[in-house]
Ligand SMILES: Cc1cc2nc3c(=O)[nH]c(=O)nc-3n(C[C@H](O)[C@H](O)[C@H](O)COP(=O)(O)OP(=O)(O)OC[C@H]3O[C@@H](n4cnc5c(N)ncnc54)[C@H](O)[C@@H]3O)c2cc1C
């Protein structure tokens with residue numbers, strides 16, 4: 001087998017690998033990119049972007065229904081699911097069509113297939129063998145296998161985003177980002193939806209009080225969230241429907257009959273087929289072990305970033321992008337020294353309405369600082385009611401000594417946008433007084449921030 005030599009081999013085409021490959025090629029280096037599925041990665045094809053089409057639709061339906069009792073005249077708002085799927089494809093199909101060509105236009109050599117290490121500087125893909133002193137691994141993740149009998153009967157988020165029609169009944173396993181976002185979509189589109197979460201709360205990265213508000217609002221709109229409910233078995237009957245068994249502390253076992261079961265019980269790094277041992281690349285359950293320069297701790301030729309790198313950071317696109325920026329700086333540096341500047345990573349679950357968070361939780365802040373807590377349910381305030389989606393609230397944590405923001409937690413219309421103001425303020429150390437002294441356009445959701453401080 002002939003071996004092709006490159007300055008860089010990038011494995012994957014998600015946000016992390018495409019940034020690393022493109023910037024390196026733009027610098028005049030010989031780059032190879034390998035992708036085992038469609039070119040474009042999770043975020044653009046099966047994650048953030050297509051998902052947002054569905055959650056925007058669900059929020060629109062929710063608000064339109066909110067107006068029906070008031071000034072919108074119609075005999076019921078219904079979704080045309082097939083058209084929604086078509087609309088989603090308007091955003092994914094261009095990626096499918098153009099992604100590989102755009103690598104090639106930059107002079108990057110593209111390969112299709114599953115990459116695996118042959119030795120610390122050699123990669124095999126299909127019939128090809130490629131070698132380089134620099135290999136970037138940005139292979140992302142996949143749904144963690146559901147370790148219960150019948151676990152394989154549950155569909156994954158990829159399949160949810162490609163459903164041709166929407167069934168009457170759904171059960172979602174897990175109460176994290178994926179389940180709660182998709183469950184809100186399904187419920188607003190008319191299905192009966194149950195979320196089963198084994199922990200004592202859903203959406204654990206978000207503020208407990210605001211999550212309670214979200215669950216209450218969802219309940220009044222067809223979304224049934226059950227906590228302390230661990231799924232133990234899934235089976236399928238002769239009529240094609242499914243039975244989900246789960247355990248709750250107060251009962252032995254409960255069962256639910258449903259038309260579709262969706263796995264939202266967590267994801268794991270895509271490391272299985274990479275033969276990392278042959279590449280001398282150390283890894284664990286949480287991904288490839290990297291140092292603070294994003295380099296493998298065991299093989300100096302290998303860098304990694306994004307969902308498959310074990311950094312302890314949330315597995316989100318902005319995190320993957322920041323780590324990729326660092327890799328680009330360090331790959332060919334004589335003395336690599338750039339480290340990620342994560343700042344405070346803002347998090348948003350695109351539920352109905354969205355919920356957002358940046359910085360410390362109330363518990364973390366109170367354990368380490370003297371804290372002023374500004375917490376309010378704003379569902380009945382004018383600015384929230386005007387949106388026809390009466391669910392809003394905030395919890396802002398301010399350090400009593402320095403007047404700086406320690407954490408901000410928001411729910412409601414535009415929470416997904418407003419959280420970025422807090423991220424900016426926190427990164428640059430603005431005080432609550434600085435923010436309050438800034439004029440914001442009115443009436444906007446940003447202008448509500450002054451009342452939160
Ligand atoms: C349903 C869903 C919704 C999401 N929503 C959001 C959101 O709203 N906001 C947000 O910030 N994040 C979101 N995320 C997370 C976000 O998509 C990821 O954090 C991001 O895509 C990580 O980028 P990456 O480059 O690490 O990997 P990916 O984007 O996962 O790309 C990895 C690529 O590597 C390929 N690959 C895997 N193994 C091999 C191999 N052996 N050889 C060759 N190629 C291989 C894969 O096919 C894939 O194309 C969402 C994720 C999901 C699943």
Ligand SMILES: NC(=O)c1ccc[n+]([C@@H]2O[C@H](COP(=O)([O-])OP(=O)(O)OC[C@H]3O[C@@H](n4cnc5c(N)ncnc54)[C@H](O)[C@@H]3O)[C@@H](O)[C@H]2O)c1
Pocket residue numbers: 148173174175176177178179181196197198199202203204229230231232263264265266267314315316348349350
């Ligand atoms: N808006 C966003 O930024 C966004 C959206 C989707 C996904 N993501 C990324 O994808 C990752 C994976 O998302 P996810 O929602 O699959 O995982 P997650 O880790 O966020 O949540 C999984 C949940 O499933 C529960 N669970 C596990 N096994 C269970 C069982 N047998 N029965 C009942 N509950 C069970 C866990 O307790 C947990 O609460 C996220 O952590 C995030 O990094 C981000």
